[in-house]
Amino acid sequence: MSDTKNDRLVHLVLDKGYVQEVDLLGNDSRAVEAARVSYQQGLKSVDRDRSLIDFLVENGHESPFEHIVFTFRIKAPLFVARQWFRHRIGSFNEISARYSEMSEEFYIPQTSRSQDAVNRQASVVEDAPEKDRLLREVVAEHSRQTYERYRELLSSGVARELARIVLPLNLYTLWYWTVNARSLMNFLSLRADEHAQWEIQQYALAVGAIFKERCPWTFTAYMKYKYAGRLLELLQRECD
């Protein structure tokens, strides 16, 4: 699942997507340093620094974590991007279908999920191989036909910005995301959560894994005092 290029972490997600770390400002120690400004003391022994991070997270003093900033490069389907871009504390630069012709890359779900009988927002996985196959075939065929239509419109001289309106929400898109650790933790709380759609959960797990790798103390404190879900627990177990 995880690979490192030039010391940069990459996680493959879904059938064609990924979360790639581009760069990082600061780390656990930087948050400690920023918090310590409050009482004019520099860095202390490692043990007390880690305790300070625990203290900050437990008591909701989140501003020191804004001095840790990640830049990611993310490839994901449009319906995932739409959920992601709702997080306003962060910076985005996305491929434009007005400037560029979009590539034929679509997300094809491997497993079907049915509507949850109780929770109007949720879906449940079933053991229904025939239904899975049907879904895969319908979505794959639809994607292929739609892309053909898109190409035809372009060929007939329709502008890119207009031809692209036939493209579906399972089309892959690409963007840069710069986000501080405070906003990133909020993203994890909402998206690495059982109530989020399964697909964005997979992306949130990738973001969480990179965050854990780069800021192990902050991640552990976040898991202990703030995170209310269960999905990230697997990462946590690997961590200790």
Place this chain on the structure above:
Amino acid sequence: MSDTKNDRLVHLVLDKGYVQEVDLLGNDSRAVEAARVSYQQGLKSVDRDRSLIDFLVENGHESPFEHIVFTFRIKAPLFVARQWFRHRIGSFNEISARYSEMSEEFYIPQTSRSQDAVNRQASVVEDAPEKDRLLREVVAEHSRQTYERYRELLSSGVARELARIVLPLNLYTLWYWTVNARSLMNFLSLRADEHAQWEIQQYALAVGAIFKERCPWTFTAYMKYKYAGRLLELLQRECD
């Protein structure tokens, strides 16, 4: 184009969309009042108030305009929504295709536009009725077939959140937008602009018309000192 229900303004946009004013906090006078706090003086005669607004806009003192806040209800295609939601200073609540089955409402462009030969981002209108007819038919047929596929997936028990991934970017969506006048003016500068896509230009004109109606002094000052485009000039002429 414009209608008033219960004193609330509505502008129809594109073939099935609209911008509807829901509510408003403050007005020109409120911005004056907030600016006057700076030198402990209350409201002055109308003439000097209007001059103060001119002075504020001309000199880039934009914070007093944050105390004017609009709530709109907007119906627009997904590709317009995606451009709109990039404006981070504002509040959004959108219909969820995870909670609700989406209605069969698609944007069908009436006129084709071809790719601009020089500006990679732009499109140009041509007098090509045959091509227009072709585009309308292709998009309409594609929308109809896609919606049928969406319905089939739902019927076969696929969860809403998964079935919707075949839906295209010309599907209509609906949202509430609360935005202050400073951020609204920034929206107009970017979207009521020749470089924006024609479709979102139409929405920006509707937003601009409501803004002009409710805050005529601020609108006029904005047009005079800040707005660099030409689209809003029509509204301006009506105004004086």
Place this chain on the structure above:
Amino acid sequence: MSDTKNDRLVHLVLDKGYVQEVDLLGNDSRAVEAARVSYQQGLKSVDRDRSLIDFLVENGHESPFEHIVFTFRIKAPLFVARQWFRHRIGSFNEISARYSEMSEEFYIPQTSRSQDAVNRQASVVEDAPEKDRLLREVVAEHSRQTYERYRELLSSGVARELARIVLPLNLYTLWYWTVNARSLMNFLSLRADEHAQWEIQQYALAVGAIFKERCPWTFTAYMKYKYAGRLLELLQRECD
């Protein structure tokens, strides 16, 4: 403590300050309306609306509350203003000591508090009338002398922006604050809290009282599911 002018609420705070409601966008029903967009249903019976607000707050769906926006006019000492302006989701216009000569209005504490022996940030109230009297006299005398010095500098032709640098943190200032209900609740969580300084707690109680009056359902849900302190409980009791 509370008074209404032209149907607008005013709360006097400390010896010379206040929190005055200037205007309001939306209310409990508006949050319901915005949330209901998600599943294309309008307003339901009152009982179910109130339940929806409970559901939203309990489950951390806070975006619908961004469509409720308050404008306040606040008079408070500079050290309180400095804490207040750290809340970045909101709009501020403050009296400028560069434009205007500041009035001779200083906060004189009535009761002394000593440093907490355990919590480095906290203070504790004692029954020490002699010490209280000393503090009052020292602060009052210091304020008087400082203001005299400020006036002398102005009289000798020193620019306002330079003369004001001798003024102390207990000087009163004045500002407009426009804030949505989501950010307001976050303000209450941090400032109507035992860990906040006593003086800003008094302001937070005034803000909380106005919020309770205007959005009783949201306030009650906030108290039940989100607020972790104890100070606002008094308001709550009055409420039920």
Place this chain on the structure above:
Amino acid sequence: MSDTKNDRLVHLVLDKGYVQEVDLLGNDSRAVEAARVSYQQGLKSVDRDRSLIDFLVENGHESPFEHIVFTFRIKAPLFVARQWFRHRIGSFNEISARYSEMSEEFYIPQTSRSQDAVNRQASVVEDAPEKDRLLREVVAEHSRQTYERYRELLSSGVARELARIVLPLNLYTLWYWTVNARSLMNFLSLRADEHAQWEIQQYALAVGAIFKERCPWTFTAYMKYKYAGRLLELLQRECD
């Protein structure tokens, strides 16, 4: 004025303050890289990269510059800090006078300025050595006496958070500031400007010098297409 410790830039400002670079995420090339995502092309030759930055700044495409993020450590008087903290797009951690006893460090202006006769907000420098001396002495004496009073209150057992309310606006404070290059350029436009107070202009010049050093292409484009003042021109001349 400028010094480098461990490759980190430091600029001394006023009599006891400074702007110190702590860390940096990205650079000119990162902005290019983020912008290039739009049309799926990687880094090109240096000449075309520099042209792209010019194009982005000239046309107001500012989002790519959000992926460049600086962390600074700043020591400045309280009245400068109050102006600085009004910039909401950025992260702050400041020394707390509730946690720590403040040091006896005050800004003593060297030259007096008188109120501008026309511009209500401005001040003008005069050749008035006697008045300069008077101002220095008054502010120095006032600072000394005030600090003594602060110490007395602390000695008599008054809590830090309460004793500090007598401290004046020329007291030095200290904070961490993390800010992206887009917001930093906006800071320069407002604070490296003739209308800003002279003291914060000096800080803005220091921030500008570090920005120029780290992002020379973006700085030059900003100076050419966006900056409307004159103060930064000196840095620019050094640059070319």
